[in-house]
Amino acid sequence: MYYGGYYGGVGGTWFLILMPALLLAMYAQLKVTSSFNKYLRVQSGSGYTGSEVARIILDRNGLHDVRIEQVGGNLTDHYDPRSKVIRLSRNVYNGHSVAAVSVAAHEVGHAIQHDEGYFPLILRNNIAPIASIGSRFVWILILLGLVISPFLIEVGILLYVAVVLFQVITLPVEFNASKRALYQLENGIVYRDELDSSKEVLNAAALTYVAATLVALGQLLRLLSIFGRRRD
Known part of the structure; x- marks a missing residue:
């Protein structure tokens, strides 16, 4: 009865968090797309391309071994720490x-961050494989758990905890990367x-x-x- 009471309370809470979060996610996607498209039409005074800026900052920080490649898609930009490739x-390259x-x-x-051993980045990279498994298989485990055993639901929840941790740790990683970017840009790359x-x-x-x-x-x-209702 303890589990049922606790998770019954959770039942209303998830809706109050998830629905506004989904709306925020939709707004955020529209915002990033509109901001990117807006400033995609504003030329930088320096005249550098994105790839040139990346190379300048990398060399400035002694990262001569990090390569820069063009990739397909839109807003698909990323750094691959395993291959040391940006x-x-x-449109960016x-x-x-x-x-x-x-x-x-x-x-x-x-x-x-990778070169300096920035701890949140290292932690995120270590959690990433588990989070990937959790995001892929959580609902399969939940459905099997509803039919076979609540234990499978518990396994799915534990895997999904890794997804949540990954997202939480991503916040300081991304904010810090942006802070570093602005510092580099204001030092001789873009006008004030x-x-x-x-x-x-x-x-x-x-x-x-x-x-x-x-x-x-x-x-x-x-x-x-869901787990609470299954236990009941």
């Missing part, structure tokens, strides 16, 4: 815009009056991570509610 989408140089600098921020535009692009991107964290938390509470 992958930039076409070849673009001269404020959006391009801002996103490129942000990804280099992750490379600098362009920094506010860069901040708008990076802040819009950060909002998507906040929304993703809240969605993950709401989903976890939802899983706990």
Whole structure:
């Protein structure tokens, strides 16, 4: 009866968190897309492309062994710590815009974190494989648990906890990368009056991570509610 009472209370809580979080996630995606597209049309005064900015910052920080590659898609930019490669989408790699140089600098921020052994990044990278498994198989385990045994629901919940932890740890990692990016940009790469535009692009991107964290938390509470009802 203890489990039923506790998780029964969770049942109402997950809805109150998940629904606003989903709305925030939709808004955040629209915001990052609109901000990126807006400043994709604003040329940076320096004239550098995103790939050139990435190379400048990497070399400035002694990261000569980190490669830069172009990748397909839109807003698919990322740093791969296993291969030590920064992958930039076409609009960022070849673009001269404020959006391009801002996103490129942000990804280099992750490379600098990796080089310095930034602990939240290391922790996130270690949790990532478990989180990937959790996000793929959680609902399969939940459905099997409803039919076979509540134990499988518990396993699914434990795996999904890794997803939530991954999202939570992502917040300081992304905010720190943006902080590093702005520091690098203001030191001889963009003009001072362009920094506010860069901040708008990076802040819009950060909002998507906040929304993703809240969605993950709401989903976890939802899983706990399902487990509570199954135990009853």
